[in-house]
Structure formats: structure tokens, C-alpha cells
Amino acid sequence: MTIKSMHHLGITVTDLKGAVAFFVELGMELEGGMHMEGEFVDGVIGLDGSRSEIAMLKTPDERYRIEFSEFETPQSIDGSSHAPINALGLRHVAFVVDDLDDTLARLKPHGAEVVRNIETYQDVLRTCYVRGPEGILIELCEYFD
CATH class of the missing domain: 3.10.180.10 (2,3-Dihydroxybiphenyl 1,2-Dioxygenase, domain 1)
Incomplete structure (x- = not known):
């Protein structure tokens, strides 16, 4: 099964x-x-x-x-929401977006911060990690057509 x-x-x-x-x-x-x-x-x-x-x-x-x-x-406890990517447990959620720059601009007023850099992998995609609300780590990926 x-x-x-x-x-x-x-x-x-x-x-x-x-x-x-x-x-x-x-x-x-x-x-x-x-x-x-x-x-x-x-x-x-x-x-x-x-x-x-x-x-x-x-x-x-x-x-x-x-x-x-x-x-x-009961009151929530701190589950290390700002832990780095190598900490044990669920660490990030990834989304494919149409336009990475536009998405980042729209999320910035909501507190989104790029973790370090926007990187390009070969001719395949642009990607970055973003900290969102509550320290949630989000990966955003824009694939090239």
C-alpha cells in the first residue's frame, strides 16, 4: 500500500x-x-x-x-523558527514563480528578506531563499523557458 x-x-x-x-x-x-x-x-x-x-x-x-x-x-513554544537551513527538521517550503524580481518586490512590504543572494543555476533557473513571517524559510524558483 x-x-x-x-x-x-x-x-x-x-x-x-x-x-x-x-x-x-x-x-x-x-x-x-x-x-x-x-x-x-x-x-x-x-x-x-x-x-x-x-x-x-x-x-x-x-x-x-x-x-x-x-x-x-496552550501557548505556542519557540520551535527555533530562525534556525539555519542545516538544522534538523522541516526547514523550507519551495515555490515556482513566474517572475522572481516581481515576487520579491511584492513580498518585501510583508517583511520578506532574501537570506543571502539570488543565484542562477546554469541556464535552468534563478533561485533564492527568503525569510517570511515567523521566520518561515521559503525558496523561490524562476525557471527559464
Whole structure:
């Protein structure tokens, strides 16, 4: 038996509205949001008395989703959101964009910062890492036609 598909990636943040605004500006679409609490949720995530707000965003092709969660209780703990790329664990999310320079210009007012450089790999692509809201590390790739 193999998996059928990936449903979503979950990211916990302290500013849900800011994270949603950033990723909508990037080009994702808000699919929906809701308040989460109760025995069912506690049983799934393993935290008693949890209360959170979530927002589900999808890529324009509807193939991928990111669920952002902001916890009211219990209080979120620092998961080393500003760790470098070589730290263990989930480190970055990568997106293909049409125009890297335009994307960076649109994300800058939302706090995006290029980690170091925009690099070109042969005649294939331009790419860079960007720190977004909550220190989320994002790789942006523009492929050459």
C-alpha cells in the first residue's frame, strides 16, 4: 500500500493574519478558515484543552495546501523558527514563480528578506531563499523557458 497524495503541510504561527496576507501576496489562495477546539482535536493533536484558529491556503493549481495554525491555548513554544537551513527538521517550503524580481518586490512590504543572494543555476533557473513571517524559510524558483 502506498500513499495516494499529500494533503497539506502544517505551520504554526503567532500572527495568523500576517502569515495569510504574506502567502496570499505570494499567490496562494485562501481556501477557508475555522476555529478548532474540543475532544476530537485534542485527541488528534495530543494537546488537552487546545484552542486555535486555522487557515487553509492552496496553490493556484490546487495541488498543494498549507494549513496555518495560531494557538490560543496552550501557548505556542519557540520551535527555533530562525534556525539555519542545516538544522534538523522541516526547514523550507519551495515555490515556482513566474517572475522572481516581481515576487520579491511584492513580498518585501510583508517583511520578506532574501537570506543571502539570488543565484542562477546554469541556464535552468534563478533561485533564492527568503525569510517570511515567523521566520518561515521559503525558496523561490524562476525557471527559464
